[in-house]
Amino acid sequence: MRALVLALVLLPGAALAGGLGAARTLPAGSVIGPADLRVIETDRPGLTDPSQVIGMQTRITVYEGRPLHANMLQAPRLVGRNQIVRLSFQRGALRIDTEGRALSDGAAGALIRVMNMGSRSTVTAQVMPDGSLAVIK
Template structure:
């Protein structure tokens, strides 16, 4: 058994490399800050640059000491499903605003479906960086 471990350690591809891991358990939906990251020794590929993770939201629970991968992270969700939102439609000098109910989660720049509460119809709207929704024609 010792010979096998020593042989694996001497293989050129078996070197341990540093990567980013969770400094504490991060529940799904957590926004990552610098204090949430730590450098870990791992042979698994993952994120190595903290700027690639800071400010993003976890898709799943990431347990303390586990390496971070890009597929575990997503842009922060500004809109949540069933949230009452302000819908705005602009065309030239015309501006119409009404309330709507988000039918899915959405991050800045994403297109989501929204139910117009006044007309009871569904429209597609783009999530703006300030959390409002702009109806697309």
């Protein structure tokens, strides 16, 4: 045990490992691109595969040179709170399209509450990859 502590004190670079870090300060809500990443040496292990990071959105501000961790990232939001969205209901051959107001943020595949602008009723809808919403029934 004593030898391990001495090794860590005398050889500070021994515990460092490579990981992905921010190449610049990334404000919360930024979608990460390849130019936003760089390989850094860190003692706090984080993400190492760029394919896990590129296209994701930051949940918090990530400062330049800091390692990236999975809990700092989220799928990009396609729908913002209070945004007017296209709301669709489909059952068999029947299809109804109307406008709605999103009551929360949502990424592709997320279930969110939406207020139908015509009837003022609240429904649950799934965010589609194109940013539209499909009513769940």
